[in-house]
Amino acid sequence: KKWKQLSRLQRSVIIFLFAFLVVCGVISYTSMEEPWKSLTSKRLDDQKPEPEIPGLKLANPAVLPAPQKADANLGDYPELSPQRPPKPPHIRRGPSNLQIKAPRRDVWLKTRHDPSRVTEELLQADKEEKTEKSVISWRGAVIEPDQSTEPPSPKTKDLEKPSSVEAEDQKEPVPINERQLAVIEAFRHAWKGYKDFAWGHDELKPLSKSYSEWFGLGLTLIDALDTMWILGLKEEFEEARKWVANDLVFDKNVDVNLFESTIRILGGLLSTYHLSGDSLFLEKAKDIGNRLMPAFKTPSKIPYSDVNIGRGTAHPPRWTSDSTVAEVTSIQLEFRELTRLTGDEKFQKAVDEVMKHVHTLSGKNDGLVPMFINTNSGQFTHLGVYTLGARADSYYEYLLKQWIQGGKKENELLEDYMRAIEGVKKHLLQRSQPRKLTFVGELAHGHFSAKMDHLVCFLPGTLALGAHNGLTADHMKLAEALIKTCYQMYSQVETGLSPEIVHFNLHAQKGQKDVEIKPADRHNLLRPETVESLFYMYRFTGDKKYQDWGWEILQNFNKYTRVPTGGYTSINNVQNPSNPEPRDKMESFFLGETLKYMFLLFSDDIDLINLDKYVFNTEAHPLPIWVPA
Numbered sequence: 001k002k003w004k005q006l007s008r009l010q011r012s013v014i015i016f017l018f019a020f021l022v023v024c025g026v027i028s029y030t031s032m033e034e035p036w037k038s039l040t041s042k043r044l045d046d047q048k049p050e051p052e053i054p055g056l057k058l059a060n061p062a063v064l065p066a067p068q069k070a071d072a073n074l075g076d077y078p079e080l081s082p083q084r085p086p087k088p089p090h091i092r093r094g095p096s097n098l099q100i101k102a103p104r105r106d107v108w109l110k111t112r113h114d115p116s117r118v119t120e121e122l123l124q125a126d127k128e129e130k131t132e133k134s135v136i137s138w139r140g141a142v143i144e145p146d147q148s149t150e151p152p153s154p155k156t157k158d159l160e161k162p163s164s165v166e167a168e169d170q171k172e173p174v175p176i177n178e179r180q181l182a183v184i185e186a187f188r189h190a191w192k193g194y195k196d197f198a199w200g201h202d203e204l205k206p207l208s209k210s211y212s213e214w215f216g217l218g219l220t221l222i223d224a225l226d227t228m229w230i231l232g233l234k235e236e237f238e239e240a241r242k243w244v245a246n247d248l249v250f251d252k253n254v255d256v257n258l259f260e261s262t263i264r265i266l267g268g269l270l271s272t273y274h275l276s277g278d279s280l281f282l283e284k285a286k287d288i289g290n291r292l293m294p295a296f297k298t299p300s301k302i303p304y305s306d307v308n309i310g311r312g313t314a315h316p317p318r319w320t321s322d323s324t325v326a327e328v329t330s331i332q333l334e335f336r337e338l339t340r341l342t343g344d345e346k347f348q349k350a351v352d353e354v355m356k357h358v359h360t361l362s363g364k365n366d367g368l369v370p371m372f373i374n375t376n377s378g379q380f381t382h383l384g385v386y387t388l389g390a391r392a393d394s395y396y397e398y399l400l401k402q403w404i405q406g407g408k409k410e411n412e413l414l415e416d417y418m419r420a421i422e423g424v425k426k427h428l429l430q431r432s433q434p435r436k437l438t439f440v441g442e443l444a445h446g447h448f449s450a451k452m453d454h455l456v457c458f459l460p461g462t463l464a465l466g467a468h469n470g471l472t473a474d475h476m477k478l479a480e481a482l483i484k485t486c487y488q489m490y491s492q493v494e495t496g497l498s499p500e501i502v503h504f505n506l507h508a509q510k511g512q513k514d515v516e517i518k519p520a521d522r523h524n525l526l527r528p529e530t531v532e533s534l535f536y537m538y539r540f541t542g543d544k545k546y547q548d549w550g551w552e553i554l555q556n557f558n559k560y561t562r563v564p565t566g567g568y569t570s571i572n573n574v575q576n577p578s579n580p581e582p583r584d585k586m587e588s589f590f591l592g593e594t595l596k597y598m599f600l601l602f603s604d605d606i607d608l609i610n611l612d613k614y615v616f617n618t619e620a621h622p623l624p625i626w627v628p629a
Contacts, residue, residue, distance in 0.1 A: 193567025206567030223592030300378030
C-alpha cells in the first residue's frame with residue numbers, strides 16, 4: 001500500500017538507490033577476492049620445500065657476489081674444468097660503523113646451529129635488553145650501529161663491508177656434536193691458562209704460569225679471535241675485543257717478522273672483521289698493514305724479513321741479506337685483501353710485484369723453488385736444494401690460494417702451481433717400506449733424502465682444495481695417499497703424536513717401522529698441518545675415517561700435552577709416553593689453527609666456513625673469495 005502511495009519520482013529514486021547498492025556490493029566482493037587468492041597462493045608457494053642440496057661438493061652462493069668463470073685460455077692444462085656459473089647472490093651490506101653485541105649464551109648456542117630460531121630468539125633477547133634495531137650476522141651475533149664512534153672519514157666511507165647471510169638463505173641447522181664440544185672444552189682450557197698467566201702477551205708458558213714475548217703484540221689473543229667466533233665463545237670474544245680496542249697499540253719501537261706478523265696479526269684482524277662485521281678490526285688491520293710496508297723498500301722489491309713498526313724502518317736478518325722464499329711469497333692473500341677493502345692499491349701492488357718477479361726467475365727445478373732469495377739482487381740463492389718443508393712450504397700453498405682468491409683468473413699463478421706439483425711427483429715422491437707409504441722427501445744437489453717435515457702435511461689439503469676447484473683428479477688421489485702417510489706419522493709413534501721431522505725407510509728390514517725419528521727431531525709443537533688436511537679431506541669426501549683420525553690426535557694432545565692449571569704445552573719427546581718432556585710453551589697457532597681445524601673437521605655443516613666462499617690463509621684465518629661487484 002505504501003509503495004502505491006509513493007509518487008513515480010519517489011519510486012524511481014528508490015529503485016536507483018537499490019541498484020546502486022547492488023552494483024557497489026559486487027565490485028567490493030570482486031576487489032577483495034583477487035588479493036585473497038593472491039595471498040593464499042603466495043603462502044602456499046612459501047611452504048614448498050627447498051630443493052635438496054646434492055653432496056658436499058656443491059658450490060653455494062657466495063657471501064660476496066659470486067666469482068666469474070676462469071679465463072677460457074687455460075694454457076697447457078686441458079684437464080681443468082671451467083667453473084660452474086653461480087646463483088645470483090643475496091647480499092645485505094652492513095652499516096658503516098659496526099660494533100659487536102653478542103647475544104646471551106643460551107641464544108648464541110641455539111641460534112648458531114638453528115637458523116629457524118634466529119629471529120625468535122634474538123627478538124626475545126632484544127625485548128629483555130631493550131636494544132636498538134639491529135641486523136643478524138651469519139654467526140648469530142647481533143650487530144648494531146656504534147653510536148659512540150665518529151662517522152667514517154671520506155677516505156674510508158666506501159670501504160667494502162662484509163655481508164650477512166639472510167635467515168631465508170640458511171640451510172637446515174646442523175647440531176653441534178660431542179666431538180665439537182670436546183674441542184670447545186679444550187679451547188676453554190687453553191684460554192684459561194692464557195687469561196690467567198699471559199693475558200695480553202704473545203705466548204703462554206703454562207708450566208711456569210708465565211709468558212714469553214716475541215713482538216709484544218698479544219699474538220695468541222689475535223690469532224684466536226676468529227676461532228672464538230667460529231666456536232661460538234661470545235664471552236671470551238667480547239673480552240678479547242675490549243683488549244684489542246683499548247690495549248692493542250702498534251706504535252712501538254719493536255722489530256717484527258714481516259711474514260709472521262702478516263699471517264697472524266693482519267690475517268687474524270681481517271678474518272675477524274669479515275666474520276663479525278666489526279670495523280674496529282679493519283681499522284687495526286689498516287694500521288699494521290701500513291706499518292709493515294717499509295719492508296718492501298729494497299733494491300729488488302723482494303721484502304726484508306724484519307720491520308720496526310714504530311720507526312718505519314726495515315732490515316734483513318743480522319747474518320744474511322737473504323729472505324726465505326716462503327716468507328716473501330706467503331703474505332699475498334692478506335695484503336691483496338687489504339687493498340680490496342681499503343681501495344689503497346699500494347698493498348696489492350707490492351706483493352704482486354714479488355710474485356711476478358719470482359715467476360720469471362731462473363733456478364727452479366720443474367717448478368720447485370730454492371729456499372732463499374736475495375733482497376738486493378732479487379735472485380735465488382743456495383741453489384740446488386728443494387723441499388716442501390720449512391722455508392719453502394707455503395709458497396706452493398699460496399700459488400693455488402691466490403688463484404682461488406682472485407676468482408680463478410690469474411693464470412700465471414695456476415701455471416706455477418701445476419708445474420710445481422709435477423715437479424714434486426717427478427723429484428720428491430717416494431714410497432716407504434714396509435707399508436709402502438707415499439711421502440714427499442727432499443732433493444739436495446741431485447741427492448734424494450727421505451726426510452719429511454710435519455709442515456709438509458699441509459700438502460694433502462692443498463691438493464684436495466685444488467681438485468675441488470676443478471684441477472685434475474690425480475691431485476685428489478695423491479692427497480689421499482699423503483694424508484694416510486701423515487696419519488701414520490702419528491699412529492706409529494709411542495704417544496700417538498707426530499715428531500717435527502721423520503725419516504722414512506726405503507728398504508724393508510724385519511721388525512722395522514716405516515718411520516724413523518732422530519733424537520733432535522722428536523719434539524711436537526702442537527702443529528696444525530695434519531689436522532688441517534684432515535679437515536679438507538673430510539669436507540670434500542665425507543669419509544668418516546678422517547674425523548676418527550683427528551679424534552685420536554685430539555685425545556693424545558689431551559693425554560700428553562694438557563697442563564692441569566690451564567693451557568697445553570709443546571713437548572720434547574713424542575717417543576716417551578711416561579715422560580714426554582714438556583717444553584713449557586703454547587704456540588699461538590694451537591688456538592689459531594689446530595683447534596679451529598679440529599672443530600671444523602668434526603662438523604658436518606658445509607656452510608661453517610664454506611670453502612666456495614672463503615680461502616684460509618696459512619695461519620687458518622678465512623678470507624673471502626673475490627668476486628665482481
